Amino acid sequence: MADFDALKEKVENKLVSVFENLTMPAEIKDAMYYSISIGGKRIRPVLLLMFASLNGAYSETALDFAAAIEMIHTYSLIHDDLPAMDNDDLRRGKPSNHKVFGEAMAILAGDGLLSLAVQIMAQRSIHDHEAILAMNDIIEGAGAFGMVSGQAMDIMTERAQAGYSIECIDKAKTGALIKAACLAGARFSSFSDEEIGFVSDFADNLGIAFQITDDILDVIGSTELLGKNTGSDEKNEKETYVTYYGLSGAQKKAEESIDKALYSLSLLNKNTDTIKQLTLDVLKRNH
Amino acid sequence: MADFDALKEKVENKLVSVFENLTMPAEIKDAMYYSISIGGKRIRPVLLLMFASLNGAYSETALDFAAAIEMIHTYSLIHDDLPAMDNDDLRRGKPSNHKVFGEAMAILAGDGLLSLAVQIMAQRSIHDHEAILAMNDIIEGAGAFGMVSGQAMDIMTERAQAGYSIECIDKAKTGALIKAACLAGARFSSFSDEEIGFVSDFADNLGIAFQITDDILDVIGSTELLGKNTGSDEKNEKETYVTYYGLSGAQKKAEESIDKALYSLSLLNKNTDTIKQLTLDVLKRNH
Secondary structure (H helix, E strand, O other): OOOHHHHHHHHHHHHHHHHHOOOOOHHHHHHHHHHHHOOOOOHHHHHHHHHHOOOOOOOHHHHHHHHHHHHHHHHHHHHHHOOOOOOOOEEOOEEOHHHHHOHHHHHHHHHHHHHHHHHHHHHHOOOOHHHHHHHHHHHHHHOOOOHHHHHHHHHHHHOOOOOOOHHHHHHHHHHHHHHHHHHHHHHHOOOOHHHHHHHHHHHHHHHHHHHHHHHHHHHHOOHHHHOOOOOHHHHOOOOOHHHHHOHHHHHHHHHHHHHHHHHHHHOOOOOOHHHHHHHHHHHOOOO | OOOHHHHHHHHHHHHHHHHHOOOOOHHHHHHHHHHHHOOOOOHHHHHHHHHHOOOOOOOHHHHHHHHHHHHHHHHHHHHHHOOOOOOOOEEOOEEOHHHHHOHHHHHHHHHHHHHHHHHHHHHHOOOOHHHHHHHHHHHHHHOOOOHHHHHHHHHHHHOOOOOOOHHHHHHHHHHHHHHHHHHHHHHHOOOOHHHHHHHHHHHHHHHHHHHHHHHHHHHHOOHHHHOOOOOHHHHOOOOOHHHHHOHHHHHHHHHHHHHHHHHHHHOOOOOOHHHHHHHHHHHOOOO
């Protein structure tokens, strides 16, 4: 199976070609494309493609879905950065969307990216049953019970208008879409219900490890490498895995989650080497 | 076929039952439900059900889609009312979403409603081919080339950063989702490609008439009946059908569009009495 960087390049080429073929007003298209084009780890689309490759080469439809899930992730970042939300000026080392295009266009760029992602998935689903299952996984992770609820719980807790636990917030805000990427990929590999269960357990633990390392990086990472301001959690007096478990406690918890993830992965009895590598690399993240 | 008010009641009951069964954080659920529950003409879902009834009783799936399209319309109003967009404090005679729940929760409530609508449609599409076709119609109308582009063109033109024509803006901003409602309904009646073409022509003209009467009401309507502030177009020096064609010219153009719509409707050779009545009532709107 292709390694991370090769799959990342496939995803980025697909994103470019999607936007090359879009006929829509330049102002909104530019705003949508800006946040897509300024980079990112692309971990969700790559995970989708890795799982879609476990029973043979991934399909063109899977690649479309990989692009779609990255659009959904990007829309959530654009809206999260808005002044009314987390008010972040910097994203991936560049001015955030509303700093370049204004708040109105940033709101619409987010709406447009979510809509475009759904449109791509819905078109592919007309004659493809695996696609419609994958679309259901993705929209469940992205949606009212997943990512959107996570962001709502995060904001309400930060503003002391509610008191959701960090596990509860992160599972919805970050974990749900990472899980959706893995599950959607597994659909394209025509996995059985039992195998989907193993993927689900894997993804839950990967999501936790990913969020813990995010929190650790906010303390010990550099703004330069991260492309966003560090120390923001402390500044906002935000409860994180680090404030809750301490730095070494958080690190230990991340390692435990990775162990659990790798165990679930092993139950698939497939050649999952590249997924294993990606999982281990989460612990070594510096951005 | 049931008349407008009976169908409207069915839609409102369905919306209530969807939210009764939602398990999600109260803060975001309340914000989503607030804008759904404060009323509205419900013209899009009723149109969907009317077209879904032309070859027999509409299905439960069609009713779910009717609820979904109203959620999409509502999300667009919440985002349009935001201070960064049209900055409207009043909607349907009540404080707009961000005045009650704050901007952050209003942005998320919009995102949540769009996501929930997509989730409902995607679930129904797993075993229903008409549903996936209807979902494609709706997301095309709502999406990056439809409603979202329309709002972007409107805002850019209003702020003199672009100069899109009123026809072009309204076709995307208002027309696309009205058209999507009619087409989606027609899918559930298993219409042929030719019949879908007649529905499409009908809907294009209905959308134009609807937007023209909106512009006329902004001049001659009352804030009390409309539930939103009138005179806002004049205040914003906005080009409308009235500023462009004059009041009587705009009225004439609305009548012509209705005539064209009714002609296309007649080509279907179905009992379309209630749709005809709804179409004629557009000219008599006072809210």
